[in-house]
Amino acid sequence: MLKLEDVSVKYGSFTAVHNVNLEVSPGQIVVLLGANGAGKSTIFKTISGLNKASSGRIEFEGESLNKRSPDKIVQSGIVQCAEGRKLFPSMTVEENLKMGAYVHRKNKKGIKESMKHVFELFPILEEKQDDMAGSLSGGQQQMLAIGRALMAKPKLMLLDEPSIGLAPLIVEQMFEVIKTINREGTTILLAEQNANAALKIADKGYVFENGAVVLEGTSDELFANDEIKKAYIGA
Amino acid sequence: MAKIINKRFIIPVLILFAIVFPFVTQNDYFIHVMTLSFIWMIGVYGLNLLAGYTGYLSLAHAGFFAVGAYSLGLLTVKAQMNFWLAFVLALIITSVLGFLIGLIALRTKEHFFAIYTLCVGYILYLIIDKWDSLTEGVRGLIGIPAPGNIGPISFETPLSQYYLVLAILLVVILIIYRIVHSLTGRTYIAIRNSEDLAQTIGISTMKNKLEVFVLSTFFAGLSGALYASFIRFIGPDIGNIVITFDLLTYLLIGGIGTLSGPIVGTVLVVWISQQLQFLQDYRMLIFGPILTLLVIFYPRGIAGSIAGWNVKRAEKKIAKAQQDERFSQSPISAENQVKEG
Numbered sequence: 145m146l147k148l149e150d151v152s153v154k155y156g157s158f159t160a161v162h163n164v165n166l167e168v169s170p171g172q173i174v175v176l177l178g179a180n181g182a183g184k185s186t187i188f189k190t191i192s193g194l195n196k197a198s199s200g201r202i203e204f205e206g207e208s209l210n211k212r213s214p215d216k217i218v219q220s221g222i223v224q225c226a227e228g229r230k231l232f233p234s235m236t237v238e239e240n241l242k243m244g245a246y247v248h249r250k251n252k253k254g255i256k257e258s259m260k261h262v263f264e265l266f267p268i269l270e271e272k273q274d275d276m277a278g279s280l281s282g283g284q285q286q287m288l289a290i291g292r293a294l295m296a297k298p299k300l301m302l303l304d305e306p307s308i309g310l311a312p313l314i315v316e317q318m319f320e321v322i323k324t325i326n327r328e329g330t331t332i333l334l335a336e337q338n339a340n341a342a343l344k345i346a347d348k349g350y351v352f353e354n355g356a357v358v359l360e361g362t363s364d365e366l367f368a369n370d371e372i373k374k375a376y377i378g379a
Numbered sequence: 380m381a382k383i384i385n386k387r388f389i390i391p392v393l394i395l396f397a398i399v400f401p402f403v404t405q406n407d408y409f410i411h412v413m414t415l416s417f418i419w420m421i422g423v424y425g426l427n428l429l430a431g432y433t434g435y436l437s438l439a440h441a442g443f444f445a446v447g448a449y450s451l452g453l454l455t456v457k458a459q460m461n462f463w464l465a466f467v468l469a470l471i472i473t474s475v476l477g478f479l480i481g482l483i484a485l486r487t488k489e490h491f492f493a494i495y496t497l498c499v500g501y502i503l504y505l506i507i508d509k510w511d512s513l514t515e516g517v518r519g520l521i522g523i524p525a526p527g528n529i530g531p532i533s534f535e536t537p538l539s540q541y542y543l544v545l546a547i548l549l550v551v552i553l554i555i556y557r558i559v560h561s562l563t564g565r566t567y568i569a570i571r572n573s574e575d576l577a578q579t580i581g582i583s584t585m586k587n588k589l590e591v592f593v594l595s596t597f598f599a600g601l602s603g604a605l606y607a608s609f610i611r612f613i614g615p616d617i618g619n620i621v622i623t624f625d626l627l628t629y630l631l632i633g634g635i636g637t638l639s640g641p642i643v644g645t646v647l648v649v650w651i652s653q654q655l656q657f658l659q660d661y662r663m664l665i666f667g668p669i670l671t672l673l674v675i676f677y678p679r680g681i682a683g684s685i686a687g688w689n690v691k692r693a694e695k696k697i698a699k700a701q702q703d704e705r706f707s708q709s710p711i712s713a714e715n716q717v718k719e720g
Binding site: 239 | 562565566568569572573575576578579580581582583584
């Protein structure tokens with residue numbers, strides 16, 4: 145479905161990502177593991193078109209994304225849920241969700257259905273639909289960010305650190321929801337530092353260090369790997 | 380709820396006040412100043428759409444204002460065109476110019492956008508000032524006709540012009556209101572919030588920015604064309620950067636990014652500066668510090684701050700109601716606390 149071949153990304157003369165090869169098949173949950181600054185977010189931004197790859201090829205459903213603009217990439221079915229719960233704080237929960245459905249803005253009925261679906265996943269958002277997004281708690285903001293991404297009906301959802309800064313109980317709920325979203329047919333590419341929680345739901349993982357993939361494998365393989373255990377799981 | 384009733388109440392009152400104002404004052408000079416304020420408001424609304432809602436501070440708006448004014452002036456005085464045809468053409472000319480300049484200017488962001496548009500505004504001013512054979516340069520254009528008759532209605536008297544400008548202003552406010560409360564308006568706000576974020580939800584930022592830039596110059600041009608037909612004489616000075624900063628002052632004092640800000644700011648500043656006319660340029664000694672203090676302590680201007688207080692008060696009310704509720708349920712919550720403890 146999504147394929148990165150030898151992708152490098154440069155910020156000026158600094159190479160943030162070196163020759164990354166990565167593949168996501170339909171229906172999978174794939175996780176990118178790595179510490180801060182390992183290049184996960186850069187990869188995400190490159191897939192969604194905010195950064196341009198300096199070399200290599202990015203392919204989605206057989207078509208190149210290299211020259212496509214961010215809004216066209218969203219239209220083709222890749223939606224990023226950015227790190228740090230970036231919302232529109234001065235808009236209400238409902239307005240935020242409607243903004244998420246921007247690419248489907250002509251389909252009023254479809255938007256209503258998507259919103260119903262999001263409210264089923266996150267009942268708290270329905271309760272707070274008239275509240276300002278800026279007034280929500282951290283966990284609720286993350287839910288809204290995921291909900292907003294869902295409103296675009298993505299084929300592939302990019303989730304950047306959904307667990308960051310959340311209480312352990314909320315993290316567990318969040319991963320449950322991610323699993324549900326995946327089961328309902330959305331392929332998911334996940335960037336995480338919380339390897340334990342992420343590998344539990346993932347099919348496959350890539351480990352990033354200093355902007356390059358140093359290890360890849362199925363989640364069972366990665367779970368069994370001693371290096372991973374030491375570095376990310378702490379067992 | 381109280382706030383909604385309040386809003387529903389205050390808008391008709393303001394409109395009614397604007398309608399009866401000329402009869403209340405009976406003073407031609409006051410009517411003149413008020414008409415002029417309405418004309419400025421239209422320009423300020425244009426600037427607000429771009430700088431306030433989309434977050435792109437354009438400093439070229441006096442230039443576009445002057446283009447609108449000179450287009451109307453030249454088409455009526457030199458080309459002897461029918462007034463309303465010239466009026467429509469003036470708006471088209473300004474918008475097309477806005478489109479072309481926007482194409483280049485919007486490749487820049489933030490300070491660079493402000494600096495770029497500052498240069499554009501100054502170049503427009505210089506062209507008008509120096510192109511003697513077309514614009515008459517510093518001599519200015521004299522004898523611009525008043526708005527032509529619409530059917531039996533003529534616009535020769537100050538009073539009829541007052542109502543014409545008021546009517547156009549109300550239409551402008553209605554249009555802006557509709558834009559701001561639609562998905563398009565929220566798209567602009569999304570761009571102001573974060574362009575990257577707007578792009579990741581599928582908004583074509585360039586297309587939207589260009590759209591709002593053209594709209595904004597359209598309103599600047601409209602304001603300029605009305606000015607030309609009202610004052611009936613224009614000189615290059617109306618394109619001067621000073622006018623841009625006047626518009627910006629009205630907007631900042633009233634409240635940038637708010638719907639009522641342009642009205643509040645323009646009326647207030649125009650009237651205060653009329654009242655302080657006797658101080659001549661020393662007026663600026665008063666305005667300068669006030670503006671600086673306002674930007675530091677109330678960056679959202681008068682309308683923005685009042686809206687902020689209202690929200691806070693409503694929040695306090697809700698918080699208090701919740702507290703009362705909790706208090707009445709205190710035996711239960713005490714029990715819960717024991718259980719959880």
